[in-house]
Amino acid sequence: MNRYFWILGGFAALVVLLAIGLxxxxxxxxxxxxxxxxxxxxxxxxxxxxKSLGPKDMQGKVWLLNVWSTWCVSCRQExxxxxxxxxxxxxxxxxxxxxxxxxxGDFDISKIKPAEEKSLALQRANQWLAQHGNPYTLTxxxxxxxxxxxxxxxxxxxxxxxxxxxxxxxxxxxxINPDVLDKKILPLLAELNQ
Amino acid sequence: MRARLLACCLALGCLLPLAHAGEAAPLAxxxxxxxxxxxxxxxxxxxxxxxxxxxxxxxxLAQDLRHEIRGMIQSGQSDKQIIxxxxxxYGDFVLYRPPVNGVTLLLWGGPMAxxxxxxxxxxxxxxxxxxxxxxxxxxxxxxxxxxxxLLNETAPK
Numbered sequence: 320m321n322r323y324f325w326i327l328g329g330f331a332a333l334v335v336l337l338a339i340g341l342x343x344x345x346x347x348x349x350x351x352x353x354x355x356x357x358x359x360x361x362x363x364x365x366x367x368x369x370k371s372l373g374p375k376d377m378q379g380k381v382w383l384l385n386v387w388s389t390w391c392v393s394c395r396q397e398x399x400x401x402x403x404x405x406x407x408x409x410x411x412x413x414x415x416x417x418x419x420x421x422x423x424g425d426f427d428i429s430k431i432k433p434a435e436e437k438s439l440a441l442q443r444a445n446q447w448l449a450q451h452g453n454p455y456t457l458t459x460x461x462x463x464x465x466x467x468x469x470x471x472x473x474x475x476x477x478x479x480x481x482x483x484x485x486x487x488x489x490x491x492x493x494x495i496n497p498d499v500l501d502k503k504i505l506p507l508l509a510e511l512n513q
Numbered sequence: 514m515r516a517r518l519l520a521c522c523l524a525l526g527c528l529l530p531l532a533h534a535g536e537a538a539p540l541a542x543x544x545x546x547x548x549x550x551x552x553x554x555x556x557x558x559x560x561x562x563x564x565x566x567x568x569x570x571x572x573x574l575a576q577d578l579r580h581e582i583r584g585m586i587q588s589g590q591s592d593k594q595i596i597x598x599x600x601x602x603y604g605d606f607v608l609y610r611p612p613v614n615g616v617t618l619l620l621w622g623g624p625m626a627x628x629x630x631x632x633x634x635x636x637x638x639x640x641x642x643x644x645x646x647x648x649x650x651x652x653x654x655x656x657x658x659x660x661x662x663l664l665n666e667t668a669p670k
Contacts, residue, residue: 346563348606351604352601418573468578468602471603473561
């Protein structure tokens with residue numbers, strides 16, 4: 320009897336361990352950037368392509384950086400939540416348009432000239448925002464995804480909460496749903512804005 | 514995006530032989546650098562197709578990162594600098610051989626702990642068994658005669 324107890328106990332422990340493992344989300348990779356200064360960049364602003372913007376221009380404000388693209392299906396799912404957010408709060412929401420042209424499988428980037436890529440990207444992004452509503456205070460264009468690498472972007476959409484000192488306080492990978500917004504992002508913003 | 518990535522991972526399975534042929538133009542002129550690129554990217558996990566290395570994966574992110582590593586090799590950075598560059602952006606998860614620390618202790622120590630528990634259980638069992646055998650004493654004269662009677666009872670008459 321005692322022996323069966325041990326065997327069954329061991330088996331149950333294994334089942335529990337595997338069950339925990341199976342229920343973890345392998346895509347939920349902790350970002351090493353949390354608590355670190357937001358990597359700097361200087362990128363073209365979508366609405367005013369002759370101007371550029373970087374994290375140091377946002378110094379002193381608590382803001383969100385949202386990585387998006389018109390070819391990104393999950394971004395479409397997330398979009399209404401962001402539009403709603405922008406109406407409810409006055410927290411700056413900066414869009415980082417990620418690889419607008421070369422990220423889209425329909426284009427062969429080796430056949431597109433840099434100037435052409437830029438104008439095409441601006442046009443596509445503007446059109447998309449006009450169609451679906453623009454929740455962004457402004458959007459900057461990361462045409463080649465180089466800034467995305469600095470931010471450890473690996474699955475669009477991704478969202479970063481950056482504090483007044485320019486330090487990344489939170490990262491959310493994947494689309495923001497109302498639950499994440501209400502339970503995680505809004506409380507953090509309120510705390511940082513105190 | 515996820516659907517696209519999944520599709521890319523799946524497509525990769527069938528396209529692997531082709532993908533090798535059509536791989537982004539390697540630095541054929543510099544085989545040493547290309548070999549380093551291979552070695553470094555084989556140590557790094559592609560975060561999109563998580564069970565592939567950056568060397569194996571044809572996901573866009575892996576291509577971008579190979580491009581990045583190639584650039585860093587050309588600018589004369591050491592292997593360690595390149596690996597550190599990846600870790601500061603994507604975390605220890607990007608390493609196929611993560612460092613031993615509080616978070617990875619179970620990963621590194623788990624198999625050893627299981628082995629030790631197994632050895633302990635085996636030794637315990639063997640010791641108990643030996644003790645049981647030692648404790649078995651030969652039959653006393655009285656018991657022997659009883660056993661004889663019993664055996665004779667069942668013997669054919």
